[in-house]
Amino acid sequence: MEPLGTTDGRIDAVGTADQGVRFAWTPTGPQTAVRVVVRDGDAVVWDSGPVATSEPWLRSPSGVRFAPWRRHDWEARIDSGASVTTARGAFTPAPTDERAWHDADWVAATDGAPETDHARERSRDGSLAAPVLARTIAAGAPVTRALLAVTAGGHVDVRVDGRLATDEVLSPTTTHWDQRVQVVLHDLTPAFADGGGHDLGLELGRGFFGMTNANVWAWERAPWHAEPRVRALLRLEREDGAVEVIGTGPDWTARRGTILLDDLYGGEIHDLRRRPGRPSAGAVRPAVVVPGPGGRLEARLEQPIRVVEELVPDSVVETAPGEWVVAFPRVIAGWVRLRLPGGAAGSTVRIRYGERLRADGLPNADDEKHYFADGFQTDEVTLDDDAVTWEPRFSYKGFRYVQVSGWPSDAGPAPSDFVACVVRTDAAVTSTFTVDDDLLQWIHDATVRTMENNLHGYPTDTPKYEKNGWTGDAAVGADMFLTDLDAAAVLTKWVGDLAETTTPGHPPALIAPNAGVFGVDERAPVWHAALATVPWDLYRHTGDPAVLGAHVETIEEYARFELSRSPGGIADTILGDWVAPGTDPGGGNPPEDSRVPATAFLVRILDTVARIDDVLGRDGSWAATAADDVRRAFVDAFVVDGVVRGPRDEGFRQSHQVLALAFDVVRSPADRASIAAALAADVRARGDHLDTGAIGTKWLLPVLTDAGYADVALAVARQTTVPSWGAWWAAGATSTFEHWDLAARSHGHYFLGTVDDWLTGYVAGLRPVSPGWRRFLVAPAVCGAVGAASCSVRTPYGTAGVRWSAAGGVVTLTVDVPPGTTAEVRLPDGSSTEFGPGSHTVSSALA
Template sequence: MIALAGLRVEHRVRPVGVDVTPRFSWILTGGGRGAEQISYRLRVAAGGEEVWDSGTVRRRRTYGIEYAGPPLPAATACDWTVEVETTHGPARAGSRFHTGLFTEADWAGAAWIGRAGPARGAPLLRAEFDPGGPVRAALLFVAAGGYAEVTVNGAPAGPGPLSPGFTDYEERVQYTGVEAGHLLREGPNTITVELGRGFYGTAAANTWDWHTAPWHGEPRVRLLLVADLADGTRRTFASSPSWLLADGPTTYDDPYGGESHDARLAAPREWRPADVLPAPAGRLVGQRQQPIAVTGELRPEEITEPAPGVYVARFPRVIAGRLALRARGPAGTRITVRYGERLTAAGRPNYDDDKGYYDGRFQTDELTLAGTGEERWASRFSWKGFQYAEITGWPGTPGPGDLVAQVLHNDVPVTGHFSCSDPALTRLHELTVATVLNNLHGLPTDTPKYEKNGWTGDGMLGAELFLRNLDCHELLAKWVDDIADTRRGNGAPEVIAPHGGWRMDWSPAPPWHAAYVLIPWWLYRYRGDERVLREHYPGMLDYVRFELARSPGGIADTTLGDWVSPETDPGGGNAPEDRRVAATAYLYLMLATLARAAGALGREEDARALRADADRVRAAFRARFLHEDGVVRGEGDAGFRQTHNVLAVAFGLVEGEEAARAAGAVAADARARGGHLNTGALGTKYLLPVLTDHGHAALAYEIAVNPEFPGWGFWLANGATTLWEHWSAESRSRGHYFLGTIDDWLFTHVAGLRQDGPGELTVRPALTGVLTSARAEVVTPYGPARVDWHRDGGPLTVSVSVPVGARALVRLPAGRLGHECREAAGVEEAAAPPGEIALRVRSGEYTFTLR
C-alpha cells in the first residue's frame, strides 16, 4: 500500500526557527513497481488558522515544494498536511514546523548583553521570569557571539553544546530555536546563561589570526523567550540590562587551548547588572545545520602509569570530543587532562604544539575540585581530537568509570551504507565515516586536534562522500554561505571559511576555490536543492570569470596543488610537479560545471558562453600539457605524475582513445611502483574510478588494499582507527578525511550505485570479477536507493531498489538474461555498449540474475 513518510521542511524534521520561505518534501513508500506520484495538495495552518492551500498540483516531484502563501507570523507553530494521488492510490500525512524571527522587531527589544571587559571567569547571566499563568507552549531563541549554554530552572534548554554555530560574524550571526514549554512552570522561572568564547573571542593568539578577527571581542548573547499561555495570551521575555552578571567557574576557555574550571566558584556570591554590548555586525539567521551533540561515549580500554602520578587512558579510537571526569578529593585539588592522537616513545600523548601554531596551552583541560564529595565535570566550550588522555593530579588512582570519552559533533544521522566481501574495504568505509563525523562542528573542519578550520579544498574533496553517507545537506549549505562570505562581494573565496582575516595569502588556489562552484552543484545533483544553486549562481559566475581573467592564455596557477603526495613531508606539502596542471584542470571543471548549472537554472545564454570558455581552457590545457605519447606532463615534474593524468581523464580534458592511453599510463606507473598510488589529495579522489572505468579494475583493487606504504592498506596494517592527513606513519594528524575519497569508488564502482541527478541513478557494479559481493544504500530526494550484488561461485545476482519517483539505468556485464526479465513490469531495454546489458527501471524492487 502506498504511504507517505519522511516529511520535512527545509530538509529538517519538525524544525524550530524557520526564517526563510519554507520548502516541503516527503517520500512515498510501497505501491510496487512503477509507482509514481500524479499530484499533490499542500495545506498550511499558522497558529491554528489555515493560511495556504496549494490546490491540486499535477507534478511527480516530491521535494523542494515552496510555500506560496502570505507571509507567516514569527515564532509560530505551523501545521502542514500533504495529500497525494499516485498511480497506486492516495495517501495523506502531516507534520509541524515553527517559524523563527524575521525582523528586528520580532526580537521584541532583546538586548545584546555580556561583560564589557575581560575578567577572571566566563560570564554567567541570570534572570527571573514569571509567565503570569499556565504555559501551553514556548519557544526559546538564542543568538550569541561565541557559545551560549542556557538552562531554565536548572535544566538544559539549548539545542546542544557549542552552539550557536560559528560563522563570519561580520556577515551572519546564527541563532538557535528550541521548544521550551516543558521547562516552564507557573510562578517564577530562572534562566541562566554561561558564555563561552569560541571563535568569536579566542583567548590566545594563533597562527590563523582569529585573535585579531574584525569581530573579536568578549562573548555576548541575545535571548528571547516567547510563551503562549493556556488562556490564549502571549508573553515575551528578553535579555536586557536588568539581567544579572557574575564571573562563572570556567576560568579559561579557548577552542585550541581547552578549558579550566574551578568548581569552588560554581555558586557566585557577587552579581551585578549585565553590560549591554554592541551587536555583532552580521545579520541574524536561524541555525540551519543540526546541533552539536554528545553522540556516543567510550570507556578506556587501558589505563597505564608511564610515570609516577601520570595516568594515560587509551580509548578504542580517535574521536573529537572531551573527557568527562568523575572524581573525589579535597577542595583545591587540580586535575589536568592533556589530549593526543598518538603516543610518544615515553608512552605519553603527543599534545605538543610542535609547529608553534598557538600562544600558550594546547588541548588541555583543568578541573579544580570543590571538595564536596563525588564531582562530575566535562568541558563546555571546546573539543579535542584524541585517542589518548593524560591525567595528572588525580586524587588516588582513576578507574575506567572515572574517565569517559564523550564524542562531540553535529548530530547528523548516518544515511548511507556500504559493505562488501573484503573486510578491508568495509573497514576503510567505516573509518572514513568516523573521520568525517569527527570533523563536523558547524562546518567541515580539517582536523579536530590541530586546526579546526574549514579548508575549502578539503571540504570540496569530501563533499560527495558526505552527501552519500550523512544527512549533512544543511551543514554543507550553511558552509557554502561561509565560503561566499569570504569573498566580501568580489574576487576569489579564501582557502578557509569562515575567515577571520588570516594574513597569509594563499591566492591563487583554483582547486581550493572550486568548493564554491562544485558544492552547490552537488547539493543540487544529490539532494535536488535548486535554491542554493540559484542564490549563489551570480557569485559563482563572478568568481569563475575572475579566475579566468587572471589565467593567462587559459592556463591557471595555484599555491595549493596535489597536497600530501607520498614523497612530501609528513607535515604536509605540494607534490613535486607543475601545479598549473591541476589548477587548469580545475578551472576547466568549474567552467564546465557552471555551464551545467546555468542550464539547470534556465540561463541558456550563460551556459553557451561558459561552454565556450571551457572549450578554450581545454584547448589551452591540451596544447600545453598533453604530449604526443598521450601522457600529460608539466614543467619540472619529478617523473611521471599520476595525478596529472587522472585529472585529465576524470574531467574530460582527454576522451576516447586518448583517455584510454592516459589511464593506461597511470596503470603502468602504478604497476611499476608495485601496485601503489603516487597521488595526493587531488588525484586520490579520481584515481581508482579512472582505472576501473578504463579496464583496470583488478589493479584498482590491488592499490586499494595494498598493505605497504603508501596506501590505505598501510594505514590498516598500522592500526589506524581513523584516516590520516598523510600516507606516512609520521603523519601529523590522525583525523583527516581528504585522502578517504576511496569511499566514492566504493559506492560508485564496487557496489555500483551512482547518483547522476535528483532521482536519476545508474547501477553498474564494476568489480564483479574481483570480489564476491557488495552492497550500498544512499538517500535520494525521493528516498533510499539500494544495490546488493553477489557472485558466490555461481551466477551474478544483482538486486536493485529504486524509490518511488526515481529512475535507474542498470548496466550489467553481458550474460544470459531471460526474456521474462526484459519484459517484466517496470523494465525497459536500453542501448548498451559491447559487453554490457542495459535496462531502464522505474521505482520498485528488482533482482537480475546473469548466467
C-alpha cells in the first residue's frame, strides 16, 4: 500500500502556508533517505534532492515560496536502501503576501469601536446587529474551481444564496489582531460550479475583536477593538480558461442582520423578524471601507472549529410554570439548536446554559465572581410567524443543562425540539486507552472530553467562564493533549500567541491571546514556564524542531530575565499550586512558601532552554550552568531534614516534594529517597489522599511510581472521597472540575485531569523516550493490582501500542512497534528487552 501523504498535517490541504511547508507520510517500512518533489501543473517548483534521513517528514526551506491559489501536487520517494516507495499529497497555499490582496479592501457596516455600556439593552434597535456584507456574483461559464480567501476582525460565516457554504464556525480563530491576522481559504467549488449568478454573503461576529461586554480580562479595551470587519477575495477558475478575482470593496452592500448582539461570554440576541424580505429587515446600504487590523497575514494552520457532534436530551422537565430544564448526557462546549414553532411572531424564547443544577433545580448560569458587566451564557430569540430551526452562531457555552423560558406553545417543548451541538477545534482523538477498572477508565474518558471542550483555536481554561488560554493550564496539559489528540497544530499556534506577549525585559503574559491589560508584567515563573516547556513538549511528541527554532530567542530572553529577578537563584511567584485541597472552591493558592515552586520551575525553565539549544546547535552552556547554580540554592534554602520545606510553609506540602523530584532539582540519592518516603508517608497519613493542586497533581503519581511506591499511587487514583477523581465520579460527573471540592465553580477544567499522563504512561505503560516517539518505553507499573490495560498512540511513524493482562501470576504483554522505531520494554519481573518494528508478545512473572 502506498504511504499516505499529509501537508501541514492535512490531506489535500487547502489554505496552507506558502513556505516552510511540512510534508509527511506514514512509513510502511525502513527509510534511509527521501526525495520530495513539488509540482505546479507540469512544472517542478521544488525538488529537495536526496536527503539522508530516517524521519518520515521533510520541511521545505523558508526561501522557497509556493504560489498562492494554485493546487500543488507532491511526491516523496522513500528509499529503504533496498527499494523505493512513493507517498503523494496535494496542497493549495493561502494568499498571505499583501500584494495578493490589492483587489480587496477591508469593509464593514460602520467604522469605529462599539460602545460597551449597556450594549445588551441598546442592541434592541439593531445598531449593534451582526453585519452581513454581500455581493452578487455574475453568471458565466461553468466554474472548475472556486476559492474564497477570508481574513477578518472577528469571525465570519460564509453563505452562498443564503445557505451556509462551509462547515466552519467561529472562523477565523482569535489572534492578536495587531500582530497576526489569519487567512482562511475555503473551497466553494460546489456552490459556484454551475456558473450561474449567485449571492455571496459574509456575516460577521464580534468574537474578541469587537466585544461589547466589559470583563475582567479587558477584551473590550484591546488595542484592536473595533466593529467587526472583513477582507475577502473570491477566485473563480472557469471552464473557458477565464480567471476572475472579486474582492471586497465599496461595491459590496452591508445590512444589519437578525443577530442583534453576539457576545462570546454573554450569549446572543436574535430577532427573526429582521430576516430579508420581512418588514423589520435591516436596510441595505453600501459597505464602508475601513482600516484593517495591523497584524501581518498568516495562513491558519490549526484545524477549524466545527460542530463535531450532536447530542439529544436525556430529559425535558417543567420545573416551574413556563420554565423548562433540558438535560443532556454530559458537559460540553457548544450551543443548543432549537426547533421553534410558527404562529407566535413577537414571542421571545430565552435559553440559559449551565454545567450543573442549583438547589432550585435550574441550571447555574450565574456569574458568581462578577466577571462580566452585561450578561452571561444566555441566548434570546424573538420569533416571526414561521416555524424555524434556530441556533446561535458566534458564541459558545459550557453546559450540560439549559433552562428554556417563553416557549410559544401551551403544550411545551418536546425532546425532539432540542439538539446540543458540540463545538470545538476539530482535532481528532489519536489514542486509545482501556483498563479493567471502571474508575480509572472514567478518569481517562472524562479528561479527554474535558480537553476537547477546551480547544477553540487555542487551549482554554473553561468553556463556560473565562475562555482564556492560561499558561499554567497549557503547561501541565500539553503532554496529554499531544498523546490523546491531534493537538500539535493548535498548540503550535498558541505558542506563537504566547511568544507575542513577551518583550525584552518583560515576562510572557498569564493568558494568551491577551488584550494587553490583564496578567501582564506579573511575577509567575510557574505559569510563565509554558513559554519554554510547551514548545519542548511539541518537539518531544512530533520530533519536529521548527517550533523551537521559531521561538528560541524569545525563550532564551525570558529565561535570562527570570534568572535576573531571582536574587541568589531563589525565584518567587504569585501563582503556585493553584486549587490545592483546602483552598477556596473558586480558586486560590495553598498556604505554601511560593518561592519553593517558583525556584523549582526556574530550574525546569533553564534545563529546558539548555536542551532546546542543544537540539538547535546553539550554545546553551550558560543555561545549564545557571540551572545547577539554582539547584544548589534550592537545596540550601529548602531541603531540611530530608524533606522539602519552605520557611513560609504551613505544614507539609506534597507538591514541594513532587516538583523537587520530578524536575531533578534534588540530585542526592539519599535526599531523593528521603523526600519520596516522606511524600508516600504523607499520602498514607491522609488516608491515601492527595494534597496537590493544578501544578503538583501532574507529577504526583509518576513520582511515587518511579520511587517505588506504585501501590500508593494506585491507592490515590482509586480513592473515592474528597479530594479525589473518584469523588467527582461518585457525584455523577462527566468531566473534570476546576477544584477538588464538589462545590467547584467550573466543571470544565482539565488541569486536575493530568493524572491521564500516569494512566497512559504507567498503568498501560506507554510513553515516549526520544523525540517523535522514535524510541518509546513500555513499562506497565501496576500489573496484578490492575488486571489488564491497553494504550495506543498515533505517532509520526505510525501507531505504537501495548496491551497486557495479568492472570495466574503471569503477565502477557503485546507491543506494536511502528516502522522506524524501537520499543524498550521493562517487564514486571525486572527484566528488560528491546523490540524493533512489528507486533511482539512476551510473558513475565509478576514481581
